[in-house]
Amino acid sequence: MYERVLIIDDSQEIRDFLCEYILQPKGFEVLQASNGLMGLEMAIAKEPDLMIVDQQMPRLTGLEVLEKLRERGIEIPSILATAHGSEETAVAAFRLGIRDYVIKPFDADEISESVDRALRESRLQRERDQLVQQLMESNSQLQRRAQELNVLYGVGKSVASSLDLEEVLHRVVEAAVYVVGAEEGSLMLLDEEQGELYIRASKNLDSKAQSMRKRVNDSLAGKVLQTKRAIAIGNDSQWKRTHTALLVKSLIYVPLILQNKPIGVLGVTNRLKETSFDSNDTRALSALGGYATIAINNANIYTDIEQQRVTLSVVVDQIDDPVLVVDHEDKLLLLNQAARDVFDLPEAKVVGHPINKLLKDQEAIEFILQDPGEDMQATAEIQGSDGRTYQARMTLIEGGSRSILMVEKENE
DSSP, X not given: OOOEEEEEOSOHHHHHHIIIIIIGGGTOEEEEESSHHHHXXXXXHXXXXXXXXXXXXXXXXXXXXXXXXXXXTOOOOEEEEESSXXXXXXXXXXXXXXXXXXXXXXXXXXXXXXXXXXXXXXXXXXXXXXXXXXXXXXXXXXXXXXXXXXXXXXXXXXXXXXXXXXXXXXXXXXXXXXXXXXXXXXXXXXXXXXXXXXXXXXXXXXXXXXXXXXXXXXXXXXXXXXXXXXXXXXXXXXXXXXXXXXXXXXXXXXXXXXXXXXXXXXXXXXXXXXOOOOHHHHHHHHHHHHHHHHHHHHHXXXXXXXXXXXXXXXXXXXXXXXXXXXXXXXXXXXXXHHHHHHHTOOSSOOTTSBHHHHOOOHHHHHHXXXXXXXGTEEEEEEEOTTSOEEEEEEXXXXXXXXXXXXXXXOOO
C-alpha cells in the first residue's frame, strides 16, 4: 500500500515541484490543497501519512490547520514550510507536534531528506504503537486466562470435595456465566423417556424459562446433544430465532458426555448484549461442562454405593452375631445393632468416623487395624463391654476394607 502525502500550499508552483520532483518519484500517492481550509477538510477525510503545510495561506494558516486537527484528536505527521521563519513560529509549530520545520526557498535534497526522516519516524511510531497495543491485548488475555483458571480451579475443588450435586451444578452454571461474561446460563439434563432436555440448574433465568423443556429432535440444544459437538451462535446467525425457545443474540452450547454417552447440555446466552462469544469462551465452557459431568458421575456412584450400603445394612441387621466393616481409611463403614451393643456405641451416627476414635478397647482396635498378611484374615478373642468373650474373625476385602464377624464363645 502506497503512503499518502498531502501538500497544503497556495503556490501552484511549489505544489507541482514537490509532487513531480520529490514525492511521485518515491512512489507516494500525492494529494493537493490550495488553501488552509481545503487542506483541513482533505486531511480529515483522507487521513494522509504525512502533510507538508505552508504557514502563510488564505483562510487558515498552517499553524491553524494543525491546531484544528489537534482539537479533533487527529495527529498527522507534518512538515511546516514558511518563507518568514521566526523563533516564535518554530516553537509554536513544534508544540503542535510537527516533525520538521523548513525555510523557503528549500532545495530538492533538503525537502527530500525531511520527508524521508518524517515518514521514517512516523513508521517507527506506528510500529511502537502496534507493539504496545499487542502487549496490552496479550496482557489482557493473560489476565483473563488467569481469572478463568482461578474460577475453573475453584469449581474443580468443589467437584472433588462435595457430594451435593445440586450445589456443584449451580456453581458450574454461575462460573460459566461469570467466565464468559454472559447474561444467562443453564445446565440441561436428558430425560430419555420423554426425549427432552430439562433445566437442572440455571443463572438469571426467569421462572418461565426455567420450566421450559426442549425437544431433542427439534432444538439447537438437542442438536448439540445428538452430534456431541459444541455450537457457538453470533448476532448474525439464522439459528437464533428458529432453533431456540427464546430469542437470543448470541449463545454457546456444549455437550455433557459421560462414558461416551451424551447426558445433557451446558449453555450460556445473551439476549441484550451485542457481543458474540469466541473460541476461548467455548473452551472454558467445555472445561466447566467436564466438571459438571464428573460431579454427576460422582453423585451417581455415591447414590449406588449408598443404596448398596442401605441394602447391606438391612441384611446385616438381621444377623444376631456382631458384624462391622471398616474401610481402607480405617473408618467405620457398616455395623449392626449387635456390634453396637458389644462395643457400647451410641445410637447416634458413627459411620464414617475413625474406628480408633470409636472403640475403647485398645486390643480390639489393634486387632481390627492389623495387617492380616498373605492369609488375608486373622482371628482373636475379644472381650465385649457386655462382659462376654467373642471369637472374632477379620477378613481383608478387595480395596482395603476389613470385615469383622464376632461369635460369642461358649463357656467351657
